[in-house]
Amino acid sequence: MYVEVWSNCIRKKPKLRTFIQLKQDFKTEKYVSLNLERNQRSLLAQLRTGTLPLHLETGRFENKKVEERTCKICGTNNVETECHFLFHCPYYNEDRMKLFADTNIKMESTDCMNLCHLFINNTRKLAKYVCRIFSKRKDKLFVFT
DSSP states (O other), rough: HHHHHHHHHHHGGGGGHHHHHHHHSOOHHHHSSSSOOOOHHHHHHHHHHOSSHHHHHHHHGTTOGGGGBHHHHHHHOBBOOOHHHIIGGGGGGGHHHHHHHHOOOOTOOOHHHHHHHHHHHHHHHHHHHHHHHHHHHHHHHTTOO
16 A cells, blocks of 8 residues: 555656656665665766756756756757756767667667666666766866866
């Protein structure tokens, strides 16, 4: 009964948009038990739970409408969601192509399928990719001169 209540509860929370796509069963996820670096595990957890400080999340604190929370990195006027960050932002194309080649991801697959595949089958490579592109994002956004 608790699992059913939990499942219904998380589906009502828009912030958990990525978590809902990834969480199939009520159990501890594989990435939690892997010997990942602390920042890798943290970034994966933030990515899954919608708390990674992308503009979709940080724009809430500025009372911006969702459609106004666009990517400040690429300037394409796309909302900076987790999927944009991981799979669509042109700024990370080189890193993404390497990840896709290393993991046999198909560009024509859906974002959800790709993310699930990476979390299930290539957790370490996903963790390294997220750390690398998040670091690039910080370097670009917070340039101190």
